[in-house]
Amino acid sequence: MKKITGFVIGAVVLLTGCANWNHPTATQYDFQRDQAQCNQFASQASPRTQTPYNPYLTPMQQAQKSQYEGGANLGAAFGQMGAFNNCMQAKGYYK
Incomplete structure (x- = not known):
């Protein structure tokens, strides 16, 4: 799940x-x-989530934690995209 989330976040940022x-x-x-500057601002405005590995969690709990983090990171990616676009527009750029 983390690889997929990382790929999606990377694709959003790249696009x-x-x-x-x-x-x-x-x-x-x-x-x-x-x-x-806008990339740095966007990454600080909407940080990614990752908690340390907990060996005491069951496999099901680990999977649930990974799914939660994946959703949170996907939301952060869209937040970063919005913050980046707003920053660029504030500097006078347009698409």
Whole structure:
């Protein structure tokens, strides 16, 4: 489940970063700097969840914990995507 969640989060972030952002006056350097700043802001605004392994949980409890974390991380990925888009728009970029 963690591999699938990581793949989904990576795909969302990659697709967000690959969108065609336009700006009337920004250079390629400006775009890369702004994109890096917005990526950092987005990852801090919606952090991912992962609790340490607990050997005392039964296999069913471990599976439930993994499913919960997967859902929470998927929600965080969408939160990061929204925060990134808002940040880029605040800097004057549009799609």
